[in-house]
Amino acid sequence: MDATRISLSRIIRAPRQFVFEAWTTPSLLMKWWGPEGVRCTAAEVDLREGGEYRIANQHGDGSVTWISGVFERVRPPEELVYSWNIGMPGADGSRVKVEFRSHEEGTELILVHERLAAGVRDMHLAGWTGCLDGLEAMAEAG
């Protein structure tokens, strides 16, 4: 067991190119990103290796938490690797790897979030746990 990473996968019934674009195009990302109680109010994505992204997460009380990082690997429409910081940009954060694989039903998305030990302080800033209830309701309404 590696206690500092999580991984999960999901089959999505849509073409790989489309899933990749939803993940990386700000106007599309803003339509689905964010748990219940959080609205994605802004997103910027400079989709190239060394390019930066940032995603604004506005909480119910109006405060905004930025998630930001730098792309390490950009292989459209197959793979993305990027650093992940919550709150302070440039913090020694964790790393997200996303793979988009063609699948008979559409796309298999494999997500690994690793080096989470380095991001432990980020998590305290984010308070995700308080924002997770009702996530599905928001997604359905959107």
Add this chain to the structure above:
Amino acid sequence: MIALAQSMSPDDRLDLVFQALANRTRRELLRRVSAGPARVTDLAAPFGMSLPAISKHLAILERAGLINRSVKGREHSCALGAEPMASAAEWLSAYRVFWEGNLDSLARFVEAEAGRKAGA
């Protein structure tokens, strides 16, 4: 040491746990101890490290409460401290819940859009 850890806030304790886990040798030591209590000399053997080097790693694990050390005569042994490991797992599960929720949301959005395109 243990008394000190107990007087800390949960977040501070979690910092200690993740600092302890953010090292390959310490994770491997922990994996071995999780199978049952072990003598320090036996733990050190497979690493090709000096006993003082291993002791340093064990001290960091002990500070986080991940292992408990005991001394019987000249024999030092280590046992797993399960509670801090459970807090760490709980902390990680928040990330898992976040991503599961986010992927649900992505799937719903993308599948609806793809359906709309196919139907148009």
